[in-house]
Amino acid sequence: MISFRIDGHSVVPPYLQIVQQVRQALRMGLLDVGDQLPTVREVVSATAINPNTVLKAYRDLEREGLIEARAGHGTFVRRRPPGPPPGTHARLGRGLARWVREAREAGLDDESIESLLRVTLRAAAEEEIA
Amino acid sequence: MTWLVWRQHRIQFLVGAALLAAFAVLIVITGVQVANQYHAAQMACAASHACRNQGGLFLGSHAVGFLIISTLGAPALVGLFVGAPMVAAEAEAGTTQFAWMQSVTRKRWLTVKIGWMLLAAAIWGGAISALVTWWEGPNNALQLDAFDPGRFDIMGVVPVAYSLFAVALGIAAGALLRRVLPAIAVTLAGFIAVRALIILLLRPHYMNAVTVFYKVTSGFTPPGSYWSLASGVVGPNGQQLAQPNNINYIDGVPASYLPAACTQVSRGAFTPPPSCTQALSHFRAFLTYQPADRYWTFQGIETGIFLALAAILIAVTAVALLRRDA
Amino acid sequence: MIPMHEVPGNALPGPAAIETTGLTKRYGKVTALSGCTVSVPEGRICALIGPNGAGKTTLLRLLAGLSRPTAGQVTVNGTTPRQDPAFLADIGFLAQEIPLYRRLSAEDHIRVGAHLNPRWDAESVRERLTGLKIPLDRAVGKLSGGQRAQVALALILAKQPRLLLLDEPVAALDPLARRNFLGLLADAVAADGLTVVLSSHLVADLERVCDHLIMLASSRVQLCGDLEELLAEHRILIGPRKDTTAIERSHRVVQINRTPRQTTLLVRLNGPVADPAFEASDVSLEELVLGYMGQDAPSEPAQLTTVGEEQ
Numbered sequence: 001m002i003s004f005r006i007d008g009h010s011v012v013p014p015y016l017q018i019v020q021q022v023r024q025a026l027r028m029g030l031l032d033v034g035d036q037l038p039t040v041r042e043v044v045s046a047t048a049i050n051p052n053t054v055l056k057a058y059r060d061l062e063r064e065g066l067i068e069a070r071a072g073h074g075t076f077v078r079r080r081p082p083g084p085p086p087g088t089h090a091r092l093g094r095g096l097a098r099w100v101r102e103a104r105e106a107g108l109d110d111e112s113i114e115s116l117l118r119v120t121l122r123a124a125a126e127e128e129i130a
Numbered sequence: 131m132t133w134l135v136w137r138q139h140r141i142q143f144l145v146g147a148a149l150l151a152a153f154a155v156l157i158v159i160t161g162v163q164v165a166n167q168y169h170a171a172q173m174a175c176a177a178s179h180a181c182r183n184q185g186g187l188f189l190g191s192h193a194v195g196f197l198i199i200s201t202l203g204a205p206a207l208v209g210l211f212v213g214a215p216m217v218a219a220e221a222e223a224g225t226t227q228f229a230w231m232q233s234v235t236r237k238r239w240l241t242v243k244i245g246w247m248l249l250a251a252a253i254w255g256g257a258i259s260a261l262v263t264w265w266e267g268p269n270n271a272l273q274l275d276a277f278d279p280g281r282f283d284i285m286g287v288v289p290v291a292y293s294l295f296a297v298a299l300g301i302a303a304g305a306l307l308r309r310v311l312p313a314i315a316v317t318l319a320g321f322i323a324v325r326a327l328i329i330l331l332l333r334p335h336y337m338n339a340v341t342v343f344y345k346v347t348s349g350f351t352p353p354g355s356y357w358s359l360a361s362g363v364v365g366p367n368g369q370q371l372a373q374p375n376n377i378n379y380i381d382g383v384p385a386s387y388l389p390a391a392c393t394q395v396s397r398g399a400f401t402p403p404p405s406c407t408q409a410l411s412h413f414r415a416f417l418t419y420q421p422a423d424r425y426w427t428f429q430g431i432e433t434g435i436f437l438a439l440a441a442i443l444i445a446v447t448a449v450a451l452l453r454r455d456a
Numbered sequence: 457m458i459p460m461h462e463v464p465g466n467a468l469p470g471p472a473a474i475e476t477t478g479l480t481k482r483y484g485k486v487t488a489l490s491g492c493t494v495s496v497p498e499g500r501i502c503a504l505i506g507p508n509g510a511g512k513t514t515l516l517r518l519l520a521g522l523s524r525p526t527a528g529q530v531t532v533n534g535t536t537p538r539q540d541p542a543f544l545a546d547i548g549f550l551a552q553e554i555p556l557y558r559r560l561s562a563e564d565h566i567r568v569g570a571h572l573n574p575r576w577d578a579e580s581v582r583e584r585l586t587g588l589k590i591p592l593d594r595a596v597g598k599l600s601g602g603q604r605a606q607v608a609l610a611l612i613l614a615k616q617p618r619l620l621l622l623d624e625p626v627a628a629l630d631p632l633a634r635r636n637f638l639g640l641l642a643d644a645v646a647a648d649g650l651t652v653v654l655s656s657h658l659v660a661d662l663e664r665v666c667d668h669l670i671m672l673a674s675s676r677v678q679l680c681g682d683l684e685e686l687l688a689e690h691r692i693l694i695g696p697r698k699d700t701t702a703i704e705r706s707h708r709v710v711q712i713n714r715t716p717r718q719t720t721l722l723v724r725l726n727g728p729v730a731d732p733a734f735e736a737s738d739v740s741l742e743e744l745v746l747g748y749m750g751q752d753a754p755s756e757p758a759q760l761t762t763v764g765e766e767q
Contacts, residue, residue, distance in 0.1 A: 008664050011738075044642035048635050050501055050667045051646035133571045137564060138557070224555040231520065232572035233545040233615070452539075455523035 001038055002031055006047045014049050018057035022066065026080045028089050037067060037075040131234055131242040142212055143250070150257055156194065161265040164190040168268035189268050198265065201284050204258050205292035206321045208251045213300020214313040216247060217451065221308035226456065236452055244444060247297050255293030259285060270355065277357035277425050279329050286429045291436035296321050298440035298447075305447045328435065334359050334420075336431045341418045346381040346410055354422030366412040380406075383413045472531070473498045473619050473651035474519060479528035481514050487675055488514040492528070494670050494680040496653060498618075501645055503662040503683070503741075504655035506672035507749050512655040513552070515672070516621045519653070520549040533618050545574050548612035552623045554604050558597030562590065562607050566614070573615050581610040588636065602633035609637060613644050620644075620652045626661065634658070638665050663741040671748055678748045687739055690747075693721045695734035703731060711747045722747035 002025050006014050025031040038046075040054045058075060061067045068078045103113055136143075167189045220226045230236055263285040270276045276285060283289070299320050304313040339359050344350040346363060363371045363382045371384060378385035380392045392406035420428065472495050479492040489511040496502045504512050517523045518530055521537030521544075530537060533546050556565060562585055570576045585592060590603045599607065605625055612620060620641075626634045642665055644650055653670070656662055669686055671679040679686055690710075693703065697719055703709065708724040721734075722743065729736050739747075 006664070008660055014664070041643050041646045044646050045639045047664075048638035048642055048661070049664050051642055052667055054646075131572060134568050137560065137568070223558065224551065224553045225557050227522075227549070227551045227553075227555040228557070229572075230522070231544070231547075231549045231612075232569060233541045233574055234572045235539040235541060235544065237539060455517075 001036065003038070004043055004047055006049055015053045015057040015060070018043075018054060019060050022057075022061055023081050026066070026077065027083055028093075029087070031077055033077050033079055035077045037077065039074060131238060132246070134229070135243055135246050139212070139246075146208075146212075146250070146254060150254065153197075153258065154261055156197070157261040157265050160190060160194045161261075164265060164268055168271070189272070190265070194265075198262055198284065199280070201258050201262055201289075202280065205251075205255050205289055205296045206318065207296075208254050208293050209296025209298075209300035209317045209321055210314050212247060212250065213297035214304045214317045215310050216243060216301050216304055217447070218304030218308055218310040218313040221304070222310060230456055236456070240448065240451055244301060244447070247301065248294055248440075251293040251297040252290050255290040259287070259289035262289075274355040274422075276355040277420065277422065277428075279333070282333075282357075282425075282428070283325075283329075286426070287433050288429055288436070291433040291440070292325070294440045295324070295436040295443075298443035299324075302443040302447045302450070305450045324439070328432070332435070333428065333432060336428050337420065337424060339418045339420055341416055343414045343416045346383055346413045346415045347407070350415070350417060352417070352419055352421060355425065356422045357420040358417065359420065360416075360418040362416060364414050364416060371413075381410060381413075382415055383410065387413070471498050471534075472496065473500070473533060474653070475529075475531045476518075477529045479515070479518060479530050480526050481511075481518060481523065482526045489518070489672075490675045492672075492677050494677055496651065496668055496670070498651050499645070499649050500668040501642070501652045501654065501666045502668035502670060503666035504653055504670050504672070505657075505659070505662065505745055506655075506678075510672040511675045512672055513623050515670075516549065516623050516653065516655065519619075520547060520621050522549065541574070545615065546618045547621065548615055548617040548619070549621045550608055550612055550623060550625055552625075552627065554601075554608045554625075556596045556604060556608055556611075559595050561593050561595055563592045565596070565607065565611055566592075569611055569614055575616045577614045577616060581614045584610045584613075584640065601628040602630060605629055605633070605637060606640070609640060613640075616648065618651065620650055620654075622652065622654045624655055624657070626656055626658060634661060641665065659742045659745055669741075671745065673749055679744075683741070687741065687744065690722065690724050690739040690744055691729065691736040692739055692743060693719075693723060693729060693734040693736055695719055695731070698733065703729070703734070706730070711750055 002022070004018055004021055006017055008014075010017065012020070022031065022037070031037075037058070040051050040058070043049070043054045044051050058067065058069075062069065064081075066078060066081060067075055069075050100113065103116075108116070171189075217226075220229070229239055266276075266281075266285060270281075270285075275281050283292070296317070300313065300317040303316040303320070304310070307313045307316065342350060342352075343364070362373065365371050365387065371387070373379075373382075373384070380388055385392065388409050389405055391403045392409065474494065474496040476495075477493050479489060480487070481489040492511070492515060504515065506512050514523070518525055519532050519537065521532075521539065533543070535543060537543065537547075557568075560568070562581070566578050566581050569581075570578055582592060585607060588603075588606055590599065590606060596604055596607055605628065609622075609625065626637055629637060638661055641652060641654075645652060654662070654666065663683075667683050669679055669681065669683045670677065695718070697714060697717055700709075700712065700719060700721065703721065703723065707726045707729070710722040710724060713720040719734075722739065723729075
């Protein structure tokens with residue numbers, strides 16, 4: 001079962017962190033269709049966040065159609081978010097790890113890597129618009 | 131709630147019960163000996179027709195006798211070690227906050243606690259008094275001093291009332307001061323002060339004392355265990371005579387007031403000459419006392435006074451805890 | 457199986473667990489709390505924040521019925537706090553000193569609770585404490601501060617109250633114990649729909665677990681409302697050193713900081729910010745607390761008027 005990690009210092013509000021972590025887990029293949037999500041009580045016990053936060057996240061995911069509540073049984077994954085199959089993520093992740101190693105050997109620190117990634121993403125986005 | 135009271139005061143209860151049990155064993159064992167001594171002495175003196183002059187005989191060991199006298203302080207113990215900490219210890223530790231936030235109201239908490247404390251105090255005072263009264267039976271018969279201060283206070287019903295007063299005083303002190311040591315100090319001081327004041331100022335006057343005048347030559351002893359409050363000799367002019375030490379007395383009259391004829395006597399059978407008898411007839415002795423048959427009335431009055439004081443103190447405690455902020 | 461709780465942000469007003477109007481408490485000449493008017497809906501976890509001496513403990517004690525107000529009204533669970541077993545059964549109050557009988561064990565405390573409360577879930581206490589590896593048969597005086605706090609909270613929850621009032625319950629706990637404690641609290645709220653009011657100095661914890669806020673300073677209420685909404689209503693404005701009269705007229709300025717080159721304001725918005733020279737950013741709970749605690753003016757939302765530039 002997935003366990004959530006809530007970063008209190010992030011600019012992303014906690015409920016959105018949960019939504020993102022569910023989506024990411026689905027993309028990575030860590031969560032599959034039919035898997036059960038932790039109950040609200042399990043989540044708040046582990047993370048000490050407000051129950052309403054979890055409810056809001058689960059409601060958003062339900063509205064998106066990704067999960068569904070089955071009365072008396074729990075909350076289950078209904079389908080995967082649109083995107084490539086799980087294997088793709090794993091494969092691209094491995095390629096990225098190789099690239100990061102290369103960048104580090106070349107002398108880039110994490111901050112430079114992150115800003116290089118941001119610039120590249122922005123450039124790619126502009127290219128798509130153009 | 132009763133379970134909580136038991137759990138909190140378990141140790142106090144067990145220590146008190148152990149002390150009482152030890153005291154009871156000692157008293158019963160020695161008391162049987164005292165009773166036997168008494169019966170033996172009575173049989174002996176009956177045989178020799180000398181039963182009237184036994185005032186000097188004291189039955190039982192002096193050690194136990196001393197213990198008996200010290201039961202004067204027994205009621206105070208329950209006030210100091212059970213009453214004073216009852217509220218004060220909880221107030222100091224803050225545990226009243228715990229108790230009062232369970233679903234029991236402050237009123238019920240206080241009522242149950244005070245109820246059990248009072249019961250314990252009554253049993254403590256009553257048991258000790260019963261044992262002491264039984265043990266002292268023979269001595270009371272011989273000495274006839276049961277009504278005297280110091281004897282009156284350790285027998286009969288009054289020790290129960292003193293115990294109830296002491297525990298109520300302790301509880302009130304603890305409720306007002308909210309700290310254990312000051313509460314204990316105040317309880318001790320208050321108990322001693324009130325008891326002393328009542329013995330000295332009030333008890334002699336529960337009923338109007340009886341004053342009897344009699345001839346100095348006759349002597350007068352009221353029957354039974356009376357309480358002598360004042361005695362002396364009154365001169366021809368009605369004034370009470372001073373009775374300092376270190377001078378000679380004839381029948382209680384200072385020799386300086388009497389003709390020489392009175393002083394020229396030897397010990398043994400004293401037949402005063404007519405001039406002496408004449409002179410003595412101008413003097414009268416008096417005794418102010420409470421008669422023996424008033425003993426139980428006095429016990430009842432004093433019990434009533436201390437019960438009333440206890441009730442007032444409990445009311446004070448209730449106001450202190452139930453009206454104020456927690 | 458998602459229960460129907462309110463979703464913050466677009467909540468319909470539910471029944472209020474707590475409502476006070478003009479609540480005032482004086483001890484002789486000292487005013488501990490003045491004109492406090494707050495409202496906390498059911499099912500919320502409410503943060504009670506303020507500097508020491510601001511009146512937090514006073515407010516909690518008034519809500520619990522441990523003290524009586526000098527003036528004003530207070531309604532808790534629909535009634536005035538009173539010495540009544542039914543009222544007492546519905547609230548739990550945990551004082552800062554964590555009052556427990558030091559010589560009694562946790563199991564003894566469970567027995568006390570069973571005798572003194574109409575509803576009592578003894579098994580829940582045993583389960584929780586065993587799960588935290590806290591021994592049930594040791595005198596609680598011999599447990600650590602953190603363990604004692606856990607025992608006290610488990611006991612209060614066993615009572616199954618509708619409202620929980622906690623006075624600095626995590627002050628003496630290490631970070632792991634704090635996390636466990638707040639997790640336990642959040643779980644109880646999720647399970648039973650409990651309402652919690654929790655005073656603390658540890659803003660990070662509060663921001664995580666609370667969805668309602670009451671802020672006190674100088675014995676008065678500075679803020680009271682849904683946490684997300686309150687945060688959304690405030691902004692930090694950063695801009696050049698210039699005249700801020702227009703901003704001050706339109707919005708409620710909580711705090712202004714001026715350096716020779718820069719002006720920083722914490723404002724409560726009353727519409728959009730018109731001045732383009734100022735960059736607005738969101739406010740964290742910590743910044744909000746510091747801003748309100750740092751002001752020296754009292755609570756009335758007065759419109760500050762400055763004529764010309766100040767310095």
